[in-house]
Amino acid sequence: xxxxxLKDPEGYKPKPSFMDMxxxxxxxLIYEKEGNxxxxxxxxxxxxxxxxxxxxxxxxxxxxxxxxxxxxxxLKIGPGKGAFGRIAAAxxxxxxxxGTALT
Numbered sequence: 594x595x596x597x598x599l600k601d602p603e604g605y606k607p608k609p610s611f612m613d614m615x616x617x618x619x620x621x622l623i624y625e626k627e628g629n630x631x632x633x634x635x636x637x638x639x640x641x642x643x644x645x646x647x648x649x650x651x652x653x654x655x656x657x658x659x660x661x662x663x664x665x666x667x668l669k670i671g672p673g674k675g676a677f678g679r680i681a682a683a684x685x686x687x688x689x690x691x692g693t694a695l696t
Contacts, residue, residue, distance in 0.1 A: 606647055607649065608649050630659060630684060630685035631686075633655070636655075636656050665683075666683025666684070669683070
């Protein structure tokens with residue numbers, strides 16, 4: 594039997610590596626410490642990349658919690674003056690001192 598003939602069983606999905614999981618955990622820790630939602634977006638994107646490469650992984654619950662809260666906030670926003678500020682606040686992207694909403 595040739596090694597090229599070996600195939601994964603139907604539906605097999607490899608587990609993410611230790612380093613992948615550590616990176617996602619570090620993003621969570623930074624998010625919790627800093628409160629910067631960009632880290633939730635980075636974790637979402639990273640997890641989606643792993644899922645798209647067929648890894649056995651779900652989007653982390655803490656990312657869904659952020660997205661759920663952001664969605665609730667966004668759905669409360671109506672038209673009018675200051676909508677951009679209310680959208681940024683709903684997404685948790687406000688500035689505190691120097692920097693931008695993303696830093």
